[in-house]
Structures are given as structure tokens and as C-alpha cells.
Amino acid sequence: MFVNRILQILSVIRVSLGSLPERTGTALVATIGFAAVVLVFTGMLSIREGFEKVVQQNGSPDVAMAMRGGSTAELNSGVSLEASRIIGQEANVFHDDRGPVVSPEVLLVVDAPRRTTLSDSNVPFRGVTDRGFVIHDKVRIVEGRMYEEGKGEVIVGRQAAAQFAGLDVGRELRWSGFSWKVVGVFAANGGLEESEIWTDARTLQTAFDRGTYFQSVYIKLTGADTFQSFKDSVTTNPQLNVTVQRYDEYLHAQTEFLSAFVAIAGGVIALLMGLGAVFGAINAMYAAVSSRALEIATLRALGFGRLPVLISVMAEAMVLGIAGGVLGGIVAWIAFDGFQTSTLNWASFSQVAFQFAVTPSLLVQGTALALLLGLFGGLLPAVRAARLPIAEALRGH
Amino acid sequence: MNDSNAVTAETLVRASGITKTYRRGGESINVLSGLMLDVPRGDFLALMGPSGSGKSTLLNLIGGIDRATSGSIEFAGRRLEDMNESELARWRARHVGFIFQMHHLLPMLTAQDNVELPLLLTGFPGAERRRRAAAALKLVGLADRVKHKPAELSGGQEQRVGVARAIVTDPDILLCDEPTGDLDRKAGDAILDLLQALNGEHGKTIVMVTHDPHAAVRAKRTLYFDQGVLVTQAAM
Ligand SMILES: Nc1ncnc2c1ncn2[C@@H]1O[C@H](COP(=O)(O)OP(=O)(O)OP(=O)(O)O)[C@@H](O)[C@H]1O
Numbered sequence: 001m002f003v004n005r006i007l008q009i010l011s012v013i014r015v016s017l018g019s020l021p022e023r024t025g026t027a028l029v030a031t032i033g034f035a036a037v038v039l040v041f042t043g044m045l046s047i048r049e050g051f052e053k054v055v056q057q058n059g060s061p062d063v064a065m066a067m068r069g070g071s072t073a074e075l076n077s078g079v080s081l082e083a084s085r086i087i088g089q090e091a092n093v094f095h096d097d098r099g100p101v102v103s104p105e106v107l108l109v110v111d112a113p114r115r116t117t118l119s120d121s122n123v124p125f126r127g128v129t130d131r132g133f134v135i136h137d138k139v140r141i142v143e144g145r146m147y148e149e150g151k152g153e154v155i156v157g158r159q160a161a162a163q164f165a166g167l168d169v170g171r172e173l174r175w176s177g178f179s180w181k182v183v184g185v186f187a188a189n190g191g192l193e194e195s196e197i198w199t200d201a202r203t204l205q206t207a208f209d210r211g212t213y214f215q216s217v218y219i220k221l222t223g224a225d226t227f228q229s230f231k232d233s234v235t236t237n238p239q240l241n242v243t244v245q246r247y248d249e250y251l252h253a254q255t256e257f258l259s260a261f262v263a264i265a266g267g268v269i270a271l272l273m274g275l276g277a278v279f280g281a282i283n284a285m286y287a288a289v290s291s292r293a294l295e296i297a298t299l300r301a302l303g304f305g306r307l308p309v310l311i312s313v314m315a316e317a318m319v320l321g322i323a324g325g326v327l328g329g330i331v332a333w334i335a336f337d338g339f340q341t342s343t344l345n346w347a348s349f350s351q352v353a354f355q356f357a358v359t360p361s362l363l364v365q366g367t368a369l370a371l372l373l374g375l376f377g378g379l380l381p382a383v384r385a386a387r388l389p390i391a392e393a394l395r396g397h
Numbered sequence: 398m399n400d401s402n403a404v405t406a407e408t409l410v411r412a413s414g415i416t417k418t419y420r421r422g423g424e425s426i427n428v429l430s431g432l433m434l435d436v437p438r439g440d441f442l443a444l445m446g447p448s449g450s451g452k453s454t455l456l457n458l459i460g461g462i463d464r465a466t467s468g469s470i471e472f473a474g475r476r477l478e479d480m481n482e483s484e485l486a487r488w489r490a491r492h493v494g495f496i497f498q499m500h501h502l503l504p505m506l507t508a509q510d511n512v513e514l515p516l517l518l519t520g521f522p523g524a525e526r527r528r529r530a531a532a533a534l535k536l537v538g539l540a541d542r543v544k545h546k547p548a549e550l551s552g553g554q555e556q557r558v559g560v561a562r563a564i565v566t567d568p569d570i571l572l573c574d575e576p577t578g579d580l581d582r583k584a585g586d587a588i589l590d591l592l593q594a595l596n597g598e599h600g601k602t603i604v605m606v607t608h609d610p611h612a613a614v615r616a617k618r619t620l621y622f623d624q625g626v627l628v629t630q631a632a633m
Pocket residue numbers: 392395397419420421426428446447448449450451452453454455
């Protein structure tokens with residue numbers, strides 16, 4: 001009898017969807033309403049996805065990062081060469097054939113004009129030792145060559161090169177009274193590094209009067225699971241005053257502000273638009289119910305219960321929801337996916353280039369949202385359909 | 398009004414003291430006022446009366462798709478007013494076959510699927526449903542039209558599918574609201590032949606609302622609406 005119930009519901013759904021082509025007008029309006037919500041929702045969140053992807057791209061759980069005690073960002077941290085050496089002697093630090101894999105790094109920001117507006121923006125300028133390339137192992141020269149130390153040569157990330165005027169191989173730039181020559185462009189697996197300019201740490205320290213001070217120390221550990229004992233040991237070492245965190249967690253924290261902002265803004269906009277779409281759907285489904293009144297009354301006269309009728313209206317609203325979700329998702333994907341932009345990274349007060357990323361999971365979320373809106377939109381009309389006075393509807397009133 | 402048949406045969410439908418009042422705006426219209434009716438099993442009853450006299454209203458009350466303002470309708474001893482909405486729906490599926498003037502077939506379904514529709518409420522397996530629907534279509538002379546959709550059938554054929562749909566679950570009573578009202582004489586006669594055969598050979602109880610005296614003579618008896626009750630003679 002249960003199978004039979006399902007069969008009844010399915011056949012009423014079939015009858016109701018079968019007459020959908022006669023209601024394309026209202027159905028289309030509702031579908032487009034859902035699609036618009038999903039478009040905006042997916043568009044907003046694709047910003048977050050894209051930003052997080054870039055920032056977190058090269059995070060690694062077996063890399064630790066040390067900054068001055070209490071610092072939350074590299075720019076306002078400072079670590080001495082001595083401290084960096086002591087860190088290198090800690091247990092659980094990975095050693096290769098040249099010793100501990102520890103990379104003290106200088107980070108500051110310089111001005112460069114944007115290619116589009118020619119207005120100055122901050123670009124992160126990082127100084128690394130040759131050990132830095134063991135830690136940042138995704139960095140590859142894609143144009144020109146590697147810098148030679150001590151010669152004022154720089155390599156630029158390909159996103160920085162694309163965004164800022166003058167960051168072309170062969171060009172010379174002046175910062176802090178020194179002349180810098182761009183000798184190469186590097187890629188880093190699409191990660192944050194691609195928005196930076198790199199040179200050797202000592203040259204940078206000299207040019208910008210940093211003595212032997214660094215901003216941070218990156219440490220490759222023997223494994224992801226040894227982080228805690230490494231951290232305990234470093235933070236209890238009386239010779240050191242540093243905070244230690246996992247590199248991937250540090251990067252994740254950098255995305256939190258923008259992610260929260262986008263989630264809230266996207267949520268509010270999706271809510272307001274969603275409300276509009278739900279009202280549109282309620283309208284469309286009421287229209288559908290009244291145009292199907294005779295058919296519903298006939299089914300009810302034959303002995304079909306209220307439940308199959310109710311479910312059939314909900315099913316139709318959900319079909320419209322899914323259709324709108326898929327439509328909105330496709331449009332979002334075509335319109336936004338890969339859209340190149342940049343935003344201020346609050347941790348470095350400098351630009352991070354990224355692409356909107358309409359990911360499969362976002363598309364699923366968008367469709368689920370539309371489905372939910374469809375459910376809301378279908379509820380009241382479905383109840384009306386179920387409670388339709390049969391005799392009156394058959395009469396055609 | 399009681400009829401002499403009711404004394405001997407089992408009463409299938411007993412309507413007593415039926416009142417139906419519609420409220421529109423401020424005013425209320427009394428359509429039925431204290432109507433009495435007994436329909437014995439095996440009856441073929443024609444209901445006549447001027448337009449607006451309450452014929453369809455009464456048929457809908459007997460079929461359980463509308464509720465009386467007061468009074469009682471008993472069907473084989475069960476009081477319809479005591480049933481809730483879902484009990485009433487299940488009762489309709491088992492016991493009542495409706496034939497409407499405008500047939501009300503579902504346009505997107507074939508003749509076969511239209512006729513099978515009420516069988517979904519019976520619990521018969523798929524093969525049995527198909528067999529019964531085909532048999533019903535054969536009975537109404539449309540064995541060769543099973544795959545047709547309503548739009549591909551003539552008005553008379555559509556109504557015959559409507560008859561097949563009404564009888565396919567083998568209900569106790571057929572309620573026909575002007576079943577020939579939309580058909581020409583020839584097609585109408587074919588439907589009346591069918592109804593007469595269903596009554597005469599298969600023992601189906603039939604209540605038929607009609608405007609057409611030509612149709613009414615096919616019934617075993619005729620009752621007329623007069624001021625919200627039924628009488629045996631048409632008021633002149
Ligand atoms: N839902 C309704 N609301 C208000 N009045 C109604 C409603 N349904 C029917 N009526 C009125 O009740 C009266 C009887 O209607 P009914 O359809 O039963 O008449 P009928 O005898 O079947 O007429 P016809 O021969 O034209 O089909 C009419 O005056 C009609 O206007």
C-alpha cells in the first residue's frame with residue numbers, strides 16, 4: 001500500500017508537470033527570479049572562493065612561521081638574525097644536506113602605479129635567502145632569470161607584473177633611493193607569492209636600513225605532527241620571544257576578514273533578493289494552482305487525497321527552483337568564473353590579485369538555495385491547492 | 398420523496414432533510430431546502446429541473462465532493478457527513494464514478510492512462526491496472542483508441558473515455574451530470590445506450606442529471622426539482 005501511495009503521488013506530479021508547458025510565462029518569471037538570486041549569491045561567494053584559493057594555495061601544515069611575540073602580521077613583526085639561528089637549532093626542524101631548512105625573510109611594501117589607473121598602490125617586497133626557495137618550493141621562474149644576490153636585481157610575481165606598470169623584465173625602478181632591475185617573472189602555483197616582488201634579503205636590508213633584522217622566519221618541520229612540540233620548545237626557550245603558528249593557519253587567518261565580509265554582505269543581499277524571489281514564486285504558483293484548478297478538482301473527485309495534490313504543487317515549485325538554480329549557476333559561471341581582480345590584503349596592506357572562482361561546491365550551494373526558496377514559494381499555494389473546494393472548481397467558478 | 402422501489406430493494410443512497418445555502422456577499426441563496434431522496438441499489442434515476450434549481454448541487458453532495466448545510470446523506474448505511482476529508486476521498490475512490498458534462502479528461506494523458514488513473518487508488522498491480530483499463534475501454538467501444546490523447550478524439554469518444562474512467566473501479570454508483578449535454582443526438586444516444594447497459598446488464602446504480610427529456614426516458618424513473626425539493630411530476 002505504501003508503494004501505491006508513492007505511485008499516486010508520482011502520477012499526480014506527472015499530471016501537474018505535464019501541464020507545465022501551458023504555464024511557461026509565470027513559470028519563467030519565477031525561474032528567472034530564482035536564477036537572479038543564485039547569480040548574485042554565487043557571484044558574491046565566488047569572490048571569497050577565489051581570494052581564499054589564492055591566499056591559501058601554498059599553505060602547508062609542515063611549515064611553521066615565527067614572528068615577534070604578539071605579532072599577527074609579518075609587516076609589524078621583527079626577528080633578529082640571532083633569533084633565526086637559534087630557531088634553526090631547535091629539535092623537529094627538517095634538515096637537508098645543507099642543514100636546517102629555515103628561511104628568515106624581510107618584508108616591506110613599496111609603491112607602484114597600477115596599470116589600469118596609474119594610481120599608486122602598495123606592493124609587497126620580500127627579501128629571502130636561498131633557503132627560502134626550499135620552503136617556497138612552488139616558486140618557478142617563468143620569464144627571464146633568477147636574480148643574482150647583491151646586484152639590486154628583483155624577480156616579480158606574475159600577478160604583480162600583470163597589475164603594476166613598470167614591472168617588466170629589463171625595466172629599472174627606483175625605491176628608497178636605489179635602482180632595482182627586474183630580471184625575471186615567477187609563478188607560484190597561483191598562490192599569494194605571485195602578487196609580490198622578491199630579491200635577496202641582504203640587499204633589501206641594506207637598501208632599506210634594516211640592519212640584520214627580518215620580519216619572519218619560515219621553518220620546515222620534520223612533519224605536520226611535530227608542530228606542537230616544536231612550538232612548545234620555541235615558546236619556552238628563554239632566548240626567544242616569538243610566536244609560532246602553522247603557515248597554513250596563518251594564511252587562513254588572513255582571509256577571515258574578507259571572507260566574513262563577503263559572507264555577510266552576500267547573505268544579506270541573497271536574503272533580500274531571495275525574499276523577492278519567494279514572493280515571485282508564490283505568485284507564480286498561485287497562478288499555476290488556479291489554472292490547474294479543474295485538473296486538481298477532477299483528481300480529487302476521482303478520490304485522490306489532499307497530500308498528493310499538495311506534494312505535486314511543491315514539486316513544481318521545486319522544479320522551478322532547481323531550474324532557476326542551474327540557470328543562475330551557469331550564468332554566474334560564465335560571467336564571473338576567472339574574472340580577474342585584486343583586493344587589499346589587510347595583513348600586508350597591499351594588493352592581492354585573484355580570480356573569482358565559481359566552484360562546483362558553490363554551484364551546489366546555489367542550487368540548494370534555489371531549491372529552498374522554491375519550497376518556501378510553493379508552500380502556501382500548495383496548501384490552497386490541497387484545500388480547493390472540489391465542487392466549486394469543477395463548476396468553473 | 399420515497400419511491401415504491403425503496404420498499405423492496407436495498408436503499409443505496411438516502412438523503413434526508415438536505416439543505417444547501419450559498420452565501421454570496423450579504424445575501425444567502427437557498428438552493429436545497431429539506432430535500433428527501435432514496436435511491437435503491439440498481440436504480441437508474443433521472444433528475445430534471447430548470448437551470449439553477451440545484452441538480453448539480455445535489456449530485457455533488459451525493460458524490461461527497463461538497464457538503465450540505467444541514468441534513469444527512471447515508472450511503473449503504475454510512476453517513477457521509479461523519480467522514481473527514483481523507484475518508485471521503487477514499488470512499489469516493491471505492492464507491493463513486495463521476496461522469497461530467499465536459500468529461501474533464503486530463504489532456505496530457507492518453508485514453509488508457511486517463512482510465513487507469515482511478516485504479517492507482519485501488520492497490521491493483523500495474524499489469525492488472527492495464528488489463529482493467531483496456532477492458533473498460535473495450536466495453537465503451539474504444540479498444541482501438543487507447544493511445545489517443547483527448548484532443549485526438551471526438552466529443553462522443555471523449556465522453557466514452559469518461560464513462561470508462563467512471564466504471565473502471567467497479568463503483569457502486571455512477572453520478573452523471575448532463576452526460577449528453579455537450580453531444581449531438583447520435584453520440585448522446587451512444588452514451589445513453591452504454592448507461593442503460595451498465596444499469597441493465599451490470600446492475601450499476603445510476604443517478605443522471607439531464608435537461609433532455611429524450612435522455613430522461615432511458616432512466617427507470619425521473620424526479621423533478623421544485624423549490625429546493627424533489628417531486629415526481631414536473632411543475633408546469
Ligand atoms: N459556489 C457557489 N456559490 C454561490 N452560489 C452557487 C454556488 N454554486 C452554485 N450556486 C448557485 O446554486 C444554484 C444551483 O446551482 P446548480 O449548479 O446546482 O444548478 P443546476 O440545477 O445544476 O443548474 P444547471 O442546469 O444550469 O446546471 C444556482 O443558483 C447557482 O448559482
